[in-house]
Amino acid sequence: MRPILRPAILLAGLALLPSLCACVPVVIGAGATGAVMASQDRGLEQGIDDNEISFEINRRLAARDEELFKRVSTQVRHGRVVLTGFVRNEADSATVSKVAWSVDGVKQVDNELQTGTPTSFSEKADDTLITTKLRTALIGDSAVASLNYSIKTVRGTVYLSGLAANDAELRRVIAHARDISGVRNVVSNVDIKKPG
Template identity: 40%
Template sequence: MIFRPAVSVGLVALLALGLAAGGCSALGVAAGAGAVGATAAQSEKGFRRSVADTEIRITINDLWLKADEEMFRKVNLQVQEGRVLLTGNVRLPEQRVEAVRLSWQAPGVREVINEIEVNDTSGLSNLARDTWISTKLKSTLLFDQDVSSIDYSIETVNQVIYLMGVAQSQVELDRVIGHAKNISYVRRVVSYVLLLDDPKRHS
């Protein structure tokens, strides 16, 4: 009786793939195996990122629902690789600010992009000036090499600047607040920024 060792179907398929891709050479087999391994690793990484994005989405929706049911219904949420996009319409500018503030509280958030529109602008004394203030501060932070500008969201309502996001350090946060206070027409600066190592981000 001739003994024939068992060979898995998966291994045969892998070897065949390598031989076909590499002209039946040993190098081709190795390349084929490496490609399969890399694809598997990428898929696993993508799966973990997808799970993390789902956790962020669930956390933010839960925070919104507890804070303001109307805001929860009116604001749309998309998460991609830790980047959060907010869209929709709310009645009041305060709801727009609150939606962003709560979004930054979810662990794993890297950036919040706020495209929420406000239906009732009657409470805004000078919308054009508020827009100018926000744009001015964003530009200043972008060109400050000591500040990670992508980690901050900026909202201005009636010349009051609301800062939200995650600061790398207290020194960086103080620098950002200083920039905000130096802008013309600003009446007040309110910071909801958390430090990178703040326990609230991991609670």
């Protein structure tokens, strides 16, 4: 190959790189998500059901009121829905609960919504850092099945959901959360695994 063609091929390859890279997370993301769900206590089928419930709640919220959709975060584990975020008033909070309960497969709704202004960019950054630190602590603790927990932080309040192997494991998770700088409160919506 002549030397002049190599830079041209290299430039063409670099030009295509962003479009190729854009496809990779979709493929890897879908496979990784499936692998994670399969290794959780809830299993792949329950994980898919929970994702469908979450999607449907969000779809219905968006269709009803786009502002509510933007303000509300939904976590679903074993059909148990945890709603977090800031809504305009108590009527909005009741509406979101009603929408969540209207979706097939929902077994419980924990409404942790607060009234007030949505979190600012800096508050979201602080909350993301807390969530990341807690996730890292749980992954590093061999006495905790970290994949069985969902974490959402809103203005320093950590909301936990999922399935704990036992009370001792849940206490460890809560202790990890309380040890993180910036955590104001820990709210547990975690179920304890039934023996047998």
